[in-house]
Amino acid sequence: MNKKLVSNILFYVLVTGIALIVLFPFLWMLSSSFKTQVDIISWPPKLFFEPTLRNYQKVFEEQDFLKYFLNSTIVGVASVGFSLILGLPAAYSIARYAQKKLAVFILLARLMPGISFLVPWYIVFSRLDLMDSYVALILSHMLISLPIVVWIMTTYFNTIPREMEESAMVDGATRQYAFYAIILPLSGPGIITATTLSFIFSWNNFMFSQVLSMEKTKTLPIAVYNFLSYAEVDWGGVMAAAVAIMTPAIILTMVFQKYVVKGLTMGAVKG
């Protein structure tokens, strides 16, 4: 009895410790974003301080973060949308005709280092006068989201019994019609998982935008990074920028928690 109590206490101490380590950088980032520069560089670090909104003002008023916010959203939404258009039929075909090689081919885009595509992209997009354009960014981000869509949706379509469309086909429907009218309406959960995950990955992507975008189409991760390089000592502003970029992804994750977990763990666990 006593032993059980001790082990329970030990367990909660351990879990709290883990939670604190996970949370700590977020809390620290949040608190620093409300600190004045003086409070940030004071030693020892201050736990209690008078909060200021000055850093957020700097980020949104002086740095034009709203524009970068909008850019990230445009690129994220468009790349995920087009990836769904290309990826859903592809995943259906892979699932129903067991096209394993094709699946591997598309998944390679997820495994290969992005930088091995970047030099040719840079050259070709420059020639086509597409540097700093939404087109180039959206295309590059599609290479992130398409494999995610195909991976998640192939797995998902495999869980839908073939009888679903086959019974419709017996009644004279084409397979194409059955896919759009029967299978897709059943695929909500899979599509939510794929959409959420690929949007977050696009949102967080740094390397592609760093090379392909300039002032006009600059996305948030680049803006945050630039903030660091030319405002090297303005930690409060940088932290406010970091909070601003992480908040949408975290909110999405909280809302779609179940789907995000499923997407991240899918495939590793047989399913």
Add this chain to the structure above:
Amino acid sequence: MIQSSFTERNLKILFPLPAIIFVAMLMVFPVLYTLFLSFTNWNLTSGAPLSFVGFRSYARVLTEPRFLDALARTFAFTFFAVVIEGVLGVAIAIILNRAFVGKSVAKLLLLLPLVATPVAVGIVFNLFFDPTIGLANFILKSTGLPQGLWISSAASVLPSLIIVDVWQWTPMITLIVLAGLAGMSNEPIEAAHVDGASEWQILRYVTIPMLMPVILTAVILRLIDALKTFDIIFAMTGGGPGYASETLNIMGYKYSFEYFRMGQSSVILVVLFLVVFGCSLGIMKLRASSEI
């Protein structure tokens, strides 16, 4: 009645065709183009026309100490990060694998590092590791330990970056292993209980061996991503101090987009590609043979 239009008969190929064309244009063509460039001496800043030099760029880059260091560093970073993440990730999953108050909150918390923007994570840890105002040294000081230079010193920069990677990606392994544990049959464990095995023995001889395929896949997924780590290194150190944290990915980036030596950078990118491709291929073979 079976309608047998052209589309219908060729759905198998037509449905994935746009995706195939897309991947061919944005992935296959660029990789081949990079391979082609690696046999040239193309340099965007010199303005000289591109000319074929055979394996000369390879000979030059592959013998350069900076490259060999970056290659070794890439493997070292990956190895230590993934081993630590694997051990911690599995351990945490086993700890959390029981019903307790606040389990759903704990699982939500585990998701947060995974969705946090890596560049921003890097920046937050930059402040954390700052030798004079950072919390890392404050913690060391309050516990009486000697303070460190963290990412400001060549000796400690790589371990510091590994700490960040471990913080961000250990939860990934934990979540995958937790999902594996949830889908595992309880019978062997109960049988072991009946046979009088201790908790430790059950863990060591029943649970972990049964989980091995899941653990392996989780670790492998991490390994492939760790080889390509870019954002946190770029944001935190840019490969410095000196070249002390320069991995292949960072070096390839600098050669391409800071020095514009496309011929030589392509050699680096081909090597990185082969390293990742080789690992992925080996892994797929492994998965196929073990029927995971």
